[in-house]
Amino acid sequence: MKIETIRIKNFKALRDIEMTNLPAYCVFVGRNGTGKTTLFRVFSFLKNCLAKNVRTALNIEGGRNGLKEVLSRGHDKEDLEIEIQFRLNIAGINRLVTYHLEIGDTPDQGTIVKREILRYKRGRHGSPFHFIDFTAGEGYAINNEDEFRKWDLDLMRESQKLDSPETLAIKGLGQFERFKAASAFRQLIENWHISDFHISSARGDKEEEAAEHLSPSGDNLPSMARHLYEKHRPVFESIKQRMQERVPGVTDITVTVTEDGRLLMRYRDGAFVDPFIDKNVSDGTIKMFAYLVLLADPKPHPILCVEEPENQLYPELMKVLAEEFQQYAERGGQVFVSSHSPDFLNAVPLESIYWLEKKQGETSIHRAADVPLLRRLTQEGDLPGYLWNQGFFNSKRLPLE
Numbered sequence: 001m002k003i004e005t006i007r008i009k010n011f012k013a014l015r016d017i018e019m020t021n022l023p024a025y026c027v028f029v030g031r032n033g034t035g036k037t038t039l040f041r042v043f044s045f046l047k048n049c050l051a052k053n054v055r056t057a058l059n060i061e062g063g064r065n066g067l068k069e070v071l072s073r074g075h076d077k078e079d080l081e082i083e084i085q086f087r088l089n090i091a092g093i094n095r096l097v098t099y100h101l102e103i104g105d106t107p108d109q110g111t112i113v114k115r116e117i118l119r120y121k122r123g124r125h126g127s128p129f130h131f132i133d134f135t136a137g138e139g140y141a142i143n144n145e146d147e148f149r150k151w152d153l154d155l156m157r158e159s160q161k162l163d164s165p166e167t168l169a170i171k172g173l174g175q176f177e178r179f180k181a182a183s184a185f186r187q188l189i190e191n192w193h194i195s196d197f198h199i200s201s202a203r204g205d206k207e208e209e210a211a212e213h214l215s216p217s218g219d220n221l222p223s224m225a226r227h228l229y230e231k232h233r234p235v236f237e238s239i240k241q242r243m244q245e246r247v248p249g250v251t252d253i254t255v256t257v258t259e260d261g262r263l264l265m266r267y268r269d270g271a272f273v274d275p276f277i278d279k280n281v282s283d284g285t286i287k288m289f290a291y292l293v294l295l296a297d298p299k300p301h302p303i304l305c306v307e308e309p310e311n312q313l314y315p316e317l318m319k320v321l322a323e324e325f326q327q328y329a330e331r332g333g334q335v336f337v338s339s340h341s342p343d344f345l346n347a348v349p350l351e352s353i354y355w356l357e358k359k360q361g362e363t364s365i366h367r368a369a370d371v372p373l374l375r376r377l378t379q380e381g382d383l384p385g386y387l388w389n390q391g392f393f394n395s396k397r398l399p400l401e
């Protein structure tokens with residue numbers, strides 16, 4: 001499953017943006033305040049809408065004022081719109097599915113989901129068919145989606161009224177197998193990983209818990225390391241080897257269970273006999289280990305968002321790290337990264353690079369590969385990070401195609 005198109009209207013600085021033909025690996029650069037974090041927050045927002053409800057998700061983004069604070073300034077009478085197009089296999093056929101969401105204020109019901117649609121086409125031609133279509137908490141879903149291939153078959157509409165117009169229809173319907181696209185999209189969102197890694201959360205001895213993925217804050221790093229050690233030994237060994245190559249002195253990494261059943265990570269430095277507990281290991285060591293664990297995940301997340309992976313790490317490590325993010329995308333998870341590091345960007349293909357600009361409070365997003373000059377210069381051997389440093393990623397300077 002892969003996101004092809006993202007359209008956003010009135011989400012903070014993202015007044016009106018559209019990105020089409022998104023590659024599996026996307027790297028976003030741009031000056032402070034141009035909207036990189038905001039773009040990633042849209043993913044968190046959708047996740048929170050689904051896990052909780054729209055009001056709670058708006059409060060997380062906008063505080064007590066909710067929608068009012070989230071809507072783009074000067075457009076607070078309008079609605080917030082998010083549209084995502086993604087490729088999905090439904091009943092054996094690869095479909096381009098569109099999810100459309102409109103959230104706005106109403107005089108009588110307050111902030112509600114004004115419209116929610118999930119649609120895709122029957123064949124290559126014709127207009128898309130709405131499989132889910134809800135307005136203010138009421139609407140229908142098609143419940144014999146499996147039969148969609150049979151042209152002569154009538155599709156069965158099942159009318160539904162949601163518990164509340166603040167709830168997404170895909171939240172309830174997505175629990176049922178028979179609503180194929182809804183349940184696939186629901187699962188997709190639930191499995192998005194939006195990293196909010198804190199070195200301090202990763203440190204220290206931890207309760208042993210079942211872990212299949214690194215948590216967004218990284219607080220289950222010892223459990224995840226142990227999971228890899230026990231169930232995916234070659235993956236763990238490869239991480240250890242890369243740590244030895246990248247962090248001077250690190251010769252071994254172990255996870256031990258303490259007497260009271262807690263997990264403790266230790267890093268051995270070849271210069272000393274006793275290993276160090278992770279409390280006394282450098283920030284960059286923990287961060288590099290956490291990235292290696294995240295990116296070696298045997299079951300890649302459908303979407304992985306990481307902000308500024310360069311923080312705390314030595315510039316020379318950026319090249320390998322950028323390549324590892326790309327490999328993760330190639331293994332089947334779509335990757336969105338933001339960065340301020342020219343070294344990181346130097347190792348990213350031009351097709352993956354987007355830059356953000358802000359004019360009069362509104363963000364615009366540009367694809368580097370759309371600029372003929374950037375294409376030519378990189379083909380001739382110039383590296384994207386250097387071009388970015390020299391100010392080439394600037395819509396005023398460059399004719400866009």
Ligand SMILES: Nc1ncnc2c1ncn2[C@@H]1O[C@H](COP(=O)(O)OP(=O)(O)OP(=O)(O)O)[C@@H](O)[C@H]1O
Pocket residue numbers: 011012013014030031032033034035036037038039069070071072073361
């Ligand atoms: N409701 C809103 N309408 C318009 N702009 C807003 C709204 N809320 C916040 N902003 C602006 O959006 C901008 C985007 O910030 P964001 O954190 O996304 O930038 P960034 O690209 O991640 O920057 P950095 O590189 O510093 O992390 C901020 O400058 C903020 O002033």
Ligand SMILES: [Mg+2]
Pocket residue numbers: 036037038
């Ligand atoms: Mg930011």
